[in-house]
Amino acid sequence: MSCDTETDNKMEKDKKSKTTKSRRETAVQGTNDSSIVSKCSMAVQGYFDDPYLQAFVSKVTRRAPLIHRGYYIRAQTIDYILKKFLSDDSSKKQVISLGAGFDSAYFRLKSKSLLETTVFFEVDFPEVVKRKKALIESNSELLSMVGENCLNPAMKSPLIELSTKTYKLIGADLSLINTLEAALKLCDIDFDLPTLLLSECVLTYMTRRTASNVIRWSGESFSNSVFVLYEQINPNDAFGLFMQNHFNSVGSPLKSINYFPTIQSQKDRFTKLGWSRVEAMDMNEFYSTLLTQEEHDRIERLEPFDEHEEWNLKCAHYMVLLGYQGSCDVLLKSLVSKSDVPSGRVSELSGKIKLSFTNPKQPFKRFGHCSTQLSPNLVFSAGGFGEQAGKHMRVTDILLVDLVTMETSLFNPNVDNKKIEVSRMHSTISCLKDGRILLIGGRMSPVRLCTQMVAMEMKSKSVNSNIVLESMNCGLNKCMNCGNNLNCNENDMNISNKLPMDTNKNCDHENSCNLENSVVNLCMNCSKLNIRPADSNVIKDENHVNSNDPSEIKDAQDKLEKLEEKVDEGLNGGEGHTRGQDDVSSIQCKDIQCSILEPSGDIPTPRWRHSSVLYNNNGVETIIMYGGRSQTVFALDDCYTYIPDTNCWQKVDTNGETPGACQSHTSCIWNNNMVISGGLNIDLQPLSNIYLLNLDTFTWNKIDCDINPRFAHSAHIIDDILILIGGVSFSHNPPGVAMVHLPSGICAEFALPTMDKTQLAMLHKHTSVVIDNDKILVLGGGGNCFSFGTHLNHSPIVIDISLAMEEMRLLCSKD
Structure with a gap:
């Protein structure tokens, strides 16, 4: 060269x-x-x-x-x-x-x-x-x-x-x-x-x-x-x-x-x-x-x-x-x-939590939404901020998640958001035993709070013209149609703390009505069918089966099996799909109907970032709501109950040391107690408190435990263990998974695994559901990251907590 x-x-x-x-x-x-x-x-x-x-x-x-x-x-x-x-x-x-x-x-x-x-x-x-x-x-x-x-x-x-x-x-x-x-x-x-x-x-x-x-x-x-x-x-x-x-x-x-x-x-x-x-x-x-x-x-x-x-x-x-x-x-x-000055942050155990990303055809990408579990295999999510029509915006679309396949489906309720406030953020959601899904609170923007309680109903129909298939929730003790007692777990009404049901349980109302042109209600808790006349909302006594007469029970069972075969044929639609006992996701949603409720009683101040949970109040379906923030107050400390049957709110006077004013916290039901965890206080400081509200006496008790502060997390209870997922705090490391054994107060913090830059999971402003005692499914989450852009989690994301649960059981056994 x-x-x-x-x-x-x-x-x-x-x-x-x-x-x-x-x-x-x-x-x-x-x-x-x-x-x-x-x-x-x-x-x-x-x-x-x-x-x-x-x-x-x-x-x-x-x-x-x-x-x-x-x-x-x-x-x-x-x-x-x-x-x-x-x-x-x-x-x-x-x-x-x-x-x-x-x-x-x-x-x-x-x-x-x-x-x-x-x-x-x-x-x-x-x-x-x-x-x-x-x-x-x-x-x-x-x-x-x-x-x-x-x-x-x-x-x-x-x-x-x-x-x-x-x-x-x-x-x-x-x-x-x-x-x-x-x-x-x-x-x-x-x-x-x-x-x-x-x-x-x-x-x-x-x-x-x-x-x-x-x-x-x-x-x-x-x-x-x-x-x-x-x-x-x-x-x-x-x-x-x-x-x-x-x-x-x-x-x-x-x-x-x-x-x-x-x-x-x-x-x-x-x-x-x-x-x-x-x-x-x-x-x-x-x-x-x-x-x-x-x-x-x-x-x-x-x-x-x-x-x-x-x-x-x-x-x-x-x-x-x-x-x-x-x-x-x-x-x-x-x-x-x-x-x-030492921060006082509780050290976290590493290597006990595993994250895995699913790969649905249509990822769940939104935050600030609300979710409720309709059945062991189906989750309903509404509101939030995410992707819709190729843009980042407050979403109107309803999203259904199949917990078996991890696939998602979008449905638009076709409502005018100026008239019916559906695309709200930071609201709460409850699935009632009659199949209605209630949206409570939330905001359209920080200066426009939602004043409407919106009821949403999913209407589903089979191909068979003689049989109409509708979803329902059998509740705690009574079928909404025939009133018969059910064998469903009383904790089933805790939608935010729901575990998969024992699918072998049989509700008494499966041996019901003898009618060809019928409405068939699929129980969203136990996946059993209930039958009522197509032109009637209530089954008369003469159509009921005497559950004490073995011959009548056998006859009704035979007729029910034939009717179920017709339902199966309609659901299959010639595509070879067979409806399993828990496979409610095979129901195709035809329409989502929205209506505005006009409740009476002590109407709460409009709010967002509050919590609410559904529970059984001596056989009466009841929603209890706590805290949140209003347009003028950063954190509220009031408590209300709402009874769907009467469409009435009532302010609750509680006793004992209260959690105080808080927002962005969580609520769960445990042994007839509402469990409040974390949140932001009136000075917008993250909290680590855990309080129990006895729902018989409305008396507060504080759990003595030592966990890291957090807000915008999610929470569940498994085997008396409160599990807090993610959230935000003032720490340099984002909160991972906290676990608290509620009877004893024994607790531990578990760090999230090291993040992969190609698969980021920001575990705040998400929702989650328990898919078995060792796994929790995170839906959505993320946020606007300063001037760096908007991150939307590519979810669902599976969190494996099996090793952490073993560690907690070991800690409890040593106590």
Whole structure:
């Protein structure tokens, strides 16, 4: 190969390398342009006082409330630290903003007379600072605040765009430390003055080596300094992986985050690079401990907001770290002194929970919905936010899930949402014994609460014109048609805590009516048939079988078997499908009818994020509802019962220590107790409480146990063990599965398995059902992930809890 060819190849390789590097730098610079628009929108909405941000955007564009909050907490954190550094004493100081972009901190602080003895340095890519200089020079107010250039920058270095007495604007690549240091020296930097070095979401875009060089150089060069690092952490849970995917997709990957994924690893990093003391905290802790309740209340009043899960998850994935050197350690004492207080989080056992993804033809993709189990094999879900007609929206479609095949079916109730509120979020759902499905509470938007109780009925018909097949639920003790006693388990009415029924049980009403043209009710609990005249809603006494007469029973059984054969023929439809004893999913839904109920009594305040559960109140089907939030109150503490037979609400006066105000909690039924778990309190803090409400005496009792706080989870009870699935908390690791043995209070926490970035499961705002004593099926879940996009779980997802249940039984046996 000739020398010329080698040279050409090298030049071509260098050209490609430079082009790739240039593209990466352009993408990273693009994060500045997006960020400044969001910051400006946040300030315009009143979150943060900074009128100077508007000078750096061509047009103010309103962002979503969640994005406002994300940039608010970032601005508030940095402003808190800067003001504490600047106001501590009157000595001369320096601030160096690394990767400053279009940040307006200098102008904001200058206008408040906080920079009288401080020189402010801003450093970024040369292209960025040239644009910033042009914007400053085109604005007379900004230009007057920076003052006149001390010297012609071109006489010193082409990298220095502005150099006044108090403001220096430098265009330099942070990976070129020698070049940066030379430019700072030309701007009269003093390496001995107290200096704050600020890096906001900058170093994480750099390689580990170049980022570490910046940190090491800062500590070695400035003898009295504090390094403020604000950036992403916790990259390996579902939210963190989704966050990484976003930055990868826009061409600005977080190159350093996986090397220093946790707060502790970041602190260790600074210590190893020579910083004498390091402290750090995430944004949940900053917001909770260093901002006042008055400030919290102000933020909550600014605009409607109902994305607490995403807000807390975002805050758990961003941290601020402070590394100290020399006099700054003594001068500043501690900016975030509460950061080293133990969190009190209960440790989790690993390796006991397994997740597996199903692969239905039509995945269940929505969150904030509600679900109820119609039978051992069929789940009905309504409402929520998800995919419909190719768009992300509040959904109207009803979704049925076959628990045998894991396939889903969509049905549209064909209602006008302006007239009948079906596409609601954060409501509760109950399946009544007469087959009606009730939607209670919820919201259409954070400013439009649902005031309607909506009853939905699924109408199903077979091919045989003489036999109409309708779904029903036999209830606890009585058939809705003939009134005969049933052998169904009393716990069957706990729809949210439902276990598969023993399909060998026989209801007494199977030996019923002798009529050819009949309506056949398929019992959704025990999968047995009941027969009534097609033109009658009630079977008369003379049509009943005397269950004490063996001959009549045998005769009725023969007739019932013939009628069941006709039903089977109709259901088969010539396709060779045979209806099994539990196979209610073979019923084809023909229509979903919706109606608005007009209840009487103590009508509850409209609410969402409440809980409700169905139970048997001395033979009377009853729904009990607790808590939630209203438009004006973040968490409610009231309790109501609703009786479907009378269509009447009644407020309940309870006794004992109550759970207090809570929302986003769960309710289950256990031994005639309503079990309340978790939620958010009136201050929007996650709860770990578990309370029992005795439904005979309406007296509360608290379970003494130690589990991690959570909200937006789901809950079930198996073998006296309360099982909490997922949720959100203030912790860096999202809650996994908590188990509490209710009779004894023995409890344990089990961690979720490591997430696969190709199959993410965010276990909040989901619903779930028990499919056997060792498996729970998660339906839906996810949320709007800050500015990174919307994640919808590709569900159903099977959670295998068999090993965790074995561990719990072992713990209980040792007690």
